[in-house]
Amino acid sequence: MKSKNHPHFPSEKTLDPTDWAAFREQAHRMLDAAVDRMETYREGPIWNPFPPALQANYQGPLPVEGIGAEATQAHMTALLPFGVGNTHPRFFGWVHGSGTPSNLMADITAAAINANLGGRDHGAMYVEKQVVNWCRELFQFPESSSGLIVSGTSIATVIALKAARDRCFNFSNRKTGLQKNALGPLVGYTSEQTHSCVARAFDILGLGSDALRKIAVNERFEMDTVALQAAIAKDRVAGLTPFVIVGTAGAVNVGSIDDLETLADIAQSENIWFHIDGAFGALGVLSERLSPRLSGIKRADSLAFDFHKWLHVNYDAGFILMRSEEDHRRTFSERPEYLKGAERGLAAGNPWPVEYGPELSRGFRALKVWAQLAEHGTAKLGALITQNCEQAAYLGELVAAHAHLRLMAPVAMNICCFRYQAEGQDDKTTDAINGEIVIQLQIQGIAAPSTTLVNGRNAIRVNITNHRTTRADLALLVREVERIGLELTASAHPAAV
Numbered sequence: 001m002k003s004k005n006h007p008h009f010p011s012e013k014t015l016d017p018t019d020w021a022a023f024r025e026q027a028h029r030m031l032d033a034a035v036d037r038m039e040t041y042r043e044g045p046i047w048n049p050f051p052p053a054l055q056a057n058y059q060g061p062l063p064v065e066g067i068g069a070e071a072t073q074a075h076m077t078a079l080l081p082f083g084v085g086n087t088h089p090r091f092f093g094w095v096h097g098s099g100t101p102s103n104l105m106a107d108i109t110a111a112a113i114n115a116n117l118g119g120r121d122h123g124a125m126y127v128e129k130q131v132v133n134w135c136r137e138l139f140q141f142p143e144s145s146s147g148l149i150v151s152g153t154s155i156a157t158v159i160a161l162k163a164a165r166d167r168c169f170n171f172s173n174r175k176t177g178l179q180k181n182a183l184g185p186l187v188g189y190t191s192e193q194t195h196s197c198v199a200r201a202f203d204i205l206g207l208g209s210d211a212l213r214k215i216a217v218n219e220r221f222e223m224d225t226v227a228l229q230a231a232i233a234k235d236r237v238a239g240l241t242p243f244v245i246v247g248t249a250g251a252v253n254v255g256s257i258d259d260l261e262t263l264a265d266i267a268q269s270e271n272i273w274f275h276i277d278g279a280f281g282a283l284g285v286l287s288e289r290l291s292p293r294l295s296g297i298k299r300a301d302s303l304a305f306d307f308h309k310w311l312h313v314n315y316d317a318g319f320i321l322m323r324s325e326e327d328h329r330r331t332f333s334e335r336p337e338y339l340k341g342a343e344r345g346l347a348a349g350n351p352w353p354v355e356y357g358p359e360l361s362r363g364f365r366a367l368k369v370w371a372q373l374a375e376h377g378t379a380k381l382g383a384l385i386t387q388n389c390e391q392a393a394y395l396g397e398l399v400a401a402h403a404h405l406r407l408m409a410p411v412a413m414n415i416c417c418f419r420y421q422a423e424g425q426d427d428k429t430t431d432a433i434n435g436e437i438v439i440q441l442q443i444q445g446i447a448a449p450s451t452t453l454v455n456g457r458n459a460i461r462v463n464i465t466n467h468r469t470t471r472a473d474l475a476l477l478v479r480e481v482e483r484i485g486l487e488l489t490a491s492a493h494p495a496a497v
């Protein structure tokens with residue numbers, strides 16, 4: 001296999017290895033180190049703070065002369081234990097996917113091809129088209145829908161809301177901008193529980209985050225649809241132009257799912273774009289337990305979700321699914337002469353992904369998504385989603401049965417919010433103790449929940465989007481919360497720790 005033929009003149013340089021046999025050996029060593037790391041994900045503390053000695057490795061000046069392959073690899077190997085912890089079975093913070101060892105193969109393959117998926121006609125493009133078709137099928141979107149793989153739900157939301165906005169102007173605003181806007185101020189609606197990426201999209205799109213109305217929620221933390229209709233009516237009377245309703249399938253605080261069917265009805269009768277943030281929850285359509293509550297997804301104009309959360313695709317990969325391919329293309333298409341398509345040759349394969357989003361050069365994220373679905377299949381991936389929901393319900397039961405723990409919100413899905421409550425302790429002290437319990441769990445390397453406010457009170461938030469978690473991990477978490485809670489309560493000034 002050794003390349004015998006080096007066509008370079010002695011003065012010509014390349015970044016390819018001069019000794020391919022040595023490179024191959026080095027690559028095998030790196031692969032072994034990576035697999036060793038993955039095989040031992042359960043072992044050791046959940047989080048290793050990055051030691052100052054290693055930090056120093058990343059504080060040097062710009063290298064003029066390189067340090068070479070061996071030293072570079074040594075640095076990379078040293079990094080392996082210092083992830084955020086989301087590969088560990090007791091990582092419960094925020095909403096992180098846990099990844100798969102098999103996805104390493106997809107990343108190696110993608111790196112070897114080094115494809116640019118902005119457009120043109122090559123193998124990688126067919127893989128992405130397959131993923132787009134699979135997403136259509138998964139969410140029961142029509143043939144005339146379109147989609148694009150992106151880095152995550154945040155950018156997918158920007159793409160969707162740009163389409164929603166531009167359609168209001170029949171896309172003329174793409175040339176004239178919003179400065180001389182005939183419609184007056186545009187306004188959109190979402191719930192108080194919605195992720196901040198929606199307000200950020202309003203900001204990025206020049207609408208201003210004040211133009212996003214945060215509708216109150218009911219006791220299940222779902223958008224109050226009566227209040228929504230009242231807000232739309234009030235804005236219309238005031239001469240504003242309602243243009244989008246953003247529903248959530250799996251809200252980030254407690255995992256609630258808005259009444260998507262009713263939101264779709266309202267959007268339809270008001271002639272407003274209906275977008276759904278389904279970052280983690282949308283893939284619940286794969287789970288028998290959740291899919292009945294997600295039936296409204298198929299009525300959305302656009303859906304943003306992540307593969308890197310509940311599908312456990314290694315970071316990063318998200319998706320924007322758009323009901324109207326035409327609206328989608330008219331929102332972004334702009335092909336200057338140097339990007340002209342062709343019927344044949346490398347410039348064929350139209351339309352190109354660049355016509356569906358803001359990016360031209362795009363990596364081969366599609367491969368790891370395709371590989372995850374192809375290898376494991378939707379049945380198993382869906383069963384793992386159900387398993388996580390059952391585990392969250394189990395944790396809810398442990399909490400309910402515990403004298404010192406209190407459930408803070410119903411377990412709607414895969415998230416359980418609770419807190420440690422010693423007898424007679426006031427709310428403020430309890431807030432502080434629970435914040436400290438979470439920090440101690442992380443620092444002691446036991447588990448990594450995060451915190452959130454539920455009805456204004458600090459809660460321990462356990463999100464399970466983790467195919468490595470077991471019920472034993474949750475029982476251990478409850479024991480450790482109790483242990484730390486008791487210790488903190490016993491100390492003289494717990495609020496001051």
Ligand SMILES: *Cc1c(COP(=O)(O)O)cnc(C)c1O
Nearest residue numbers: 095152153154195197252279306
């Ligand atoms: C994670 C998340 C987002 C943001 O997604 P990114 O992939 O991190 O950009 C938006 N909404 C919800 C509900 C989320 O959980």
